[in-house]
Amino acid sequence: MTDHSRAAGESRGTPYAPHTPETTAAMLSAVGADSEDDLFDIPEPVAFDGEFGIEARSERATRRHVEGLLGRNDDLTEFLGRGHYDHYVPAVVDDLASRSEFLTSYTQYQPEVAQGFLQALFEYQSMLVELTGLDVANCSMYDAATALGEAATLSQRVRSVSGDRVLVPDALREGKRAVLENYADGPGVAVETYPTDDANADLDGLEAALDDDVAMVYAENPTVRGTIEENLGEIGDLADDHDALFCLGTDPVALALLSEPASVGADVVVGEAGTLGVPAAYGTGHGLFVTREDYLRQVPGRLVGAAEDESGRRTYTLTLQTREQHIRRERATSNICTNQAWLALRTAIHAAWLGPDGLLDLAESCVTEARDLAERLDVVEGVRAPVHDRHHFREFVARTDRPAEAVRADLAEAGYAVHAVGEHEIQVCVTETTADDADGLVAAVEEVA
Amino acid sequence: MHYDQARWTEDEDRYEPLLSEKDATAVSTDDSPLPDDLTRDSLELPALSEPELARHYTRLSQANYGVDSGPFPLGSCTMKYNPKFTEALAGDARAALHPDRPEETAQGTLAVMHRLQDCLGRIGGMDAVSLQPPAGAAGEFAGILVAKAYHEENSDDERSEVIVPDSAHGTNFASAAMAGYDVVELASDDDGRLDLAALEAAVGDETAALMLTNPNTLGLFERDIEAIADVVHDAGGLLYYDGANLNALLGRARPGDMGFDIMHFNLHKTFATPHGGGGPGAGPIGVTEELAEFLPRPQVREAERSEASDGASGSERSERHASHETPTAGRSLEESEREPSEARRHASREDGDSSEEYELFEPEHSIGKVHGFQGNWQVLLRAYGYIARLGDEGLRDASAKAVLNANYLAEQVDFEVPFGPFHHEFVASAGDRDAADVAKRMLDYGVHPPTTKWPEIVPEALMTEPTEAESKRTLDQLADAFDAVAAEDDETLATAPQSTAARRIDQVAAAREPRLSWRSLD
16 A cells, blocks of 8 residues: 555545545535546547556655666766856755745736745846846746847847847857757748857957848857857947847856946846756756846846835836736747746845855856866876866866867766867866866876876 | 735834845955956945845745645646655756766666656657757747648648637747747637637638647637547648646546647646746647657657667557557556566666666757757656656546536636636636736635636636645635625725735836836835
8 A cells, every 4th residue: 555545445546636535525516516527528539548557656656766767877076067057056045945935836926925936036136137237137038048049039129120140159059059040930030150269259250240130149258168258348349330239148157257248238148047046957947138128128038026015115016017928929029938937036045145255256266266177187198278278267178189079988987077079179167066076087087088 | 724924014124125225245356366357347246144044035935825825726827736755856966967968877867858758648648759848838839840840841831820719828829929920819619619610711721730728728628629630630730739738637638639739748737846936847848750850859768779669669659649549558657668678677667777778869850949958857857756656547636636626616606607617727707896806805815816817708807727736625715715705895806905915016007117126226
């Protein structure tokens, strides 16, 4: 007997419905039905009377089963990045975000009983406004790639003259480009690249690619190869000269230290907000989306605004919902509905826990840890690091004499995960969660390189 | 059952200030390891101690209503109780992999995904499943892109329209438009269902797909579904199933058997992962065999598959789909997974120590990607835990109790409930009362109100979905709240709520003069 049954002999059903056989019978009687089956208005030809073949388990057995499956994952120390970063998430984030009033609530359609979540989201938006220097942060994007897609379609809507191209660096992560292309396909936008030089934007190449039919220029800081982009102001100016939006891809940790997006002319900031508050959960992301007030009515997704209630007290509510799909339907700014609110809460708690000192310390460590590790790998025979003569943030590319794939595989055998990004190039990402393991990685590289 | 919130309205001192009102500090970046021209000048953010932070968010949580606080009958949102053990699963450190992990080192993660793909295929009657879309709306978008790719692959490029009934979720319209389609809205029939004659008039050479929710947002099963499928298919279009209401059908009917070609699942609704104030969710899509090659990349499959076993498994399922036949006893997951590799398998299913190898692959004509990585993986994990816990009988019973609860509650409420018979949700009409006012007054009775003013087919709609998680006692109390409000005067309704943390909020003013960060506050 599993723990399915609340009473001995009762047939097994969902353990999460509170009904006893007696109340079920009383309720059926109240609605004038003989059985639950009678309530289903399904024509016989399409009714399903087979089985899925999924065997029920007790809670204990389910946990054992799933934990057994997960136990098949190798225990590797991950020096992996390229757009998805593992920072230490303080225990207070798990604890507070797990309070069930947050965790089990829904979209704040009744703000009078959702002030807590709304205030937390308002604070999340506010911290992003402080970090970017722009005016409007939303709190509902899936991840960096989809936020970039939404930025591209926004650029189409807000641009005064028609334009049907967006320019992205040729080194853009392939997954991001694939998502962007799907978002761009509907409104008929072409995704094209501009060249990079030593991992950063090639300004001459960008200028040559620019024309008045470009709706948006996208650049990243740090770049996918971990370099810090040195020409953001110039990229912003070039975009501006052609009446194109300048969209900057980044994340909240990088924003704490690197050039403020508003100061380099960014019109939209996208990226991965989940670098704070979200563990490396196999790609679970949380999109960052911040823009200028000029584009407020075209912003996709949820916005929380300050409001007043009848007693004159400051309160919070979802606002500008006339942009959204439940009101404007096919004319909505996007199909974004409910999505990442709980992750935004986690990001907010993490950012507040760090505070300005902690966040800046964390960002600075992303520079120094990467620099130190690159220097240590550079002295290993058969390795040169970093490949790019740039400042780096979190990660860098190293050149290996041996084929990169072989180095990667051998390092995995030794318990360390790095990216193979070229025939003789590996990429290494170090954060505070892996900094203590750098000795081990260096020793392993000495063995296999 | 009164749910007590922190009553800040009555006590000025208990009002929870903003973080920025507590202690904001600016720090300089002058000592940073980078040259000045690469850094910002300073950073100004709140600076709080951890104890202050713990109180801040604890108090915020106390001013928030969740399913664990009380009933949350938001129609079409499926706010059911979420078992706690799935949270423990989601927090498992062995699940927290970087998405670029080499697949040979992520076999546990891939094993969970493969099993979830398989379970969803069985539940939906679909031949192939992709777990990538990070939300239901993202699933719709991905599904419509699959339809588009299918038509393009067949050189059927002139199809420019997607048909959506007026009762559909707003995301259907937006998702179809995002994919570049013109949306043709279909008025419902007098009985609240799809109007077959109107559909016949609307379909044609330009029809790419019909997006349909079944049961629809009025809780009504589209009984003409076979005829609907024929009309769409005869015109060369595809039939898309919006899975938002799947909780009503588990083990009773399958979209694949009804003739749907593409569907999305809302894992966070049907398969119980917490809604987290609005996400994260997950919106996997399922498709028939002929559309499998268009699914987003990457997908998970068994590695080292022998051709014979793969072919047998695939064709058996597609035959079942084609003939709309259902096996009297489906093969268990364990059986079907064991067959190809009986000799290699040694461990019991309970500890999941299978020796099967999994790999990622790219479907031949994949639409590409709708998420940078693999979607919201932790939601996938929770959903798999939920499905593995309930099994066939539990899933079937969940639907039974959800439908029973909706029917029972509808029977109890004093407001008129047009249409029927309905499944897991019903739409009552507040008649000459303002549905929004009714909702606000319900808050005073300590319950969360239903979805209001939608679908628009019903005047002053109160769209109610109690889910299977509510007891008869709770439903009776919920009905009492409905009925008490129905009996009250307009003035009482218009000035509600009186007993919540915040009084009625002026949303019109908030939209007219948006204040979206603490910089915009006085």
